[in-house]
Amino acid sequence: MTDITDRPALLAAIVALAEAGGDIVWRHFTAGCAVMHKSDESPVTAADRDAEAAILAGLAVVAPTIPVVAEEQAAAGDIPAVADAFFLVDPLDGTKEFVRRGDDFTVNIALVERGVPTMGVVYAPARDTLYWGDVAQDAAWTAARAPGGPRGTAQLIRVRTCGGKPCAVASKSHAMPGLDEWLDAGGVSERVAVGSSLKFALVACGEADVYPRTGPTMEWDTAAGDAVLRAAGGRTLDVDGAPFTYGKPGYRNAGFVATGGYQPAPLRPYLR
Known part of the structure; x- marks a missing residue:
């Protein structure tokens, strides 16, 4: 179990879970998987569901006291009561892009505290790229990471000053x-x-x-x-x-x- 006050450890844990979710999504992407539709006609695949299940299982171990609102569980009507802190999970953002065999799909995990997303990780397995950050540490990073492979050297990222044409x-x-x-x-x-x-x-x-x-x-x-x-x-x-x-x-x-x-x-x- 990771205490929410140990922010570097919690961030490291959710980054690892996003990587694991991305590996699952990538296996489905390369093998191909059937496409179903939810009640709102949006697409869903086994990749969405399997990645979400793995992420939820991991969060239950590293942060069992923090509620999790996850896309596929929410679609099934399973939405927990939340307090000041909760996780938001999208196991496959860009399902339409995934189905079209594009590369702009991501795995997303965020911690929300008092209405503010303070910690998050975005993994784009088809682009071999990972992004993560913590507002409390005032720092965000990116690294290369191919599905199933080791993470590359982390590089700090920062927004730019807009001095010309935006x-x-x-x-x-x-x-x-x-x-x-x-x-x-x-x-x-x-x-x-x-x-x-x-x-x-x-x-x-x-x-x-x-x-x-x-x-x-x-x-x-x-x-x-x-x-x-x-x-x-x-x-x-x-x-x-x-x-x-x-x-x-x-x-x-x-x-x-x-x-x-x-x-x-x-x-x-x-x-x-």
Whole structure:
């Protein structure tokens, strides 16, 4: 068991669990697996379920007193009561990308404390890349790690200062009404398309300046990447420019703006 006050040990534990989950996802990716659909018609595979089961089993050992809200359990109606601290788990963010045989899918684990994602790990097995961070340590890292292999040397990451034309990172698979107008008004001319929680990671690494999202998401989609971004010196704001919080009813997100050194205008005037 890992005490939540021993933050380096807890972070190391959830990084290892994300790696284990990513290895499971990768085995299914290379072997191929059947695609099913949930009640909302979103796809789900054995990779989602097997990776989630492994992560939940690991969290029960390393942090048994902290509740876990996980995507597939939530879809089945199993949502625990949470207190000041809880985990959010998305065992396979970007299932559509996974099914299409793309590489923009990730495994995500986050710790939320008093509504703030304070610790998180994002593993992209098809990209051989791992990101993790802890807001309390004011530090975030990335490392290379091929599925089933050793982790490479950790490198500190930090958001960049936006001194020129800002670069936005956007979703590959979601049209967002009002977004073009917001980007044009903010002078954002360069855009990079990428899927899943990797959008947060690109801002955290200083490869992009801002990630706006006008449409709905779930908290387990965003919390891990958001935690890494905040640990790297970034912020995530709601559509009115206030701090973006977690533990909302149904764990549903409205629009948000994740940013590094770029100072964004509120999104709300552009929503329709």
